[in-house]
Amino acid sequence: MSSLPFPVRVAAGLVVTAVEEVQALPRTIVGLPITAASRVLQLSMRAQQVVTELAIKGDSALEGARPVEEAPSWARFDDDTDGRVPTLRAAGAGAATTGRRLPAESNNGHARPLDRPVLTAEDTAGETPDALPGYETMTIAQLRARLRGLSVDQLTELLAFESAHADRPAFVTMLTNRIATLTAEQ
Secondary structure, three states, rough: OOOHHHHHHHHHHHHHHHHHHHHHHHHHHHHHHHHHHHHHHHHHHHHHHHHHHHHHHHHHHHOOOOOOOOOOOOOOOHHOOOOOOOOOOOOHHHHHHHOOOOOEEEEEEEEOOOOOOOOOOOOOOOOOOOOOOOOHHHOHHHHHHHHHHHHHHHHHHHHHHHHHHHOOOOOOEEEEEEEHHHHHOO
């Protein structure tokens, strides 16, 4: 055991550490720029975290001060419609009977085949598949929401209806994929 006072022992430890660091300086000087850059990035990221935390605390503090809209004015949901779905009718839908070819029009990102007019709700009035009433006026999102509740037979009926009427590629693909998934699960 040492009889030297504690401050003397600490000072001796500091001198030994300083000598060791000076001896290791040639090895550590090579990595110094990388270490410095890493520390700067670490400090900047921590500062960003602190600022974000302050913003979150500020948002929660101010949350009660401003009224919250029930539904933003710009939000439109499928359930908000009155059952009517706006559809586009091809310009010159009767052009196929005159021998002219209609330009390919986009249908949910897929090209529509030439010479096939776009069907609207008025065109298919009175025609609806038994599997899903109102199918002919549904959007792709509305159909997607109702697919899980349908059997393979109902999906097959919808696919036949779609192929015989509007033949929209996105709808055909979705119905075909769902039939394949259900068939693979059985």
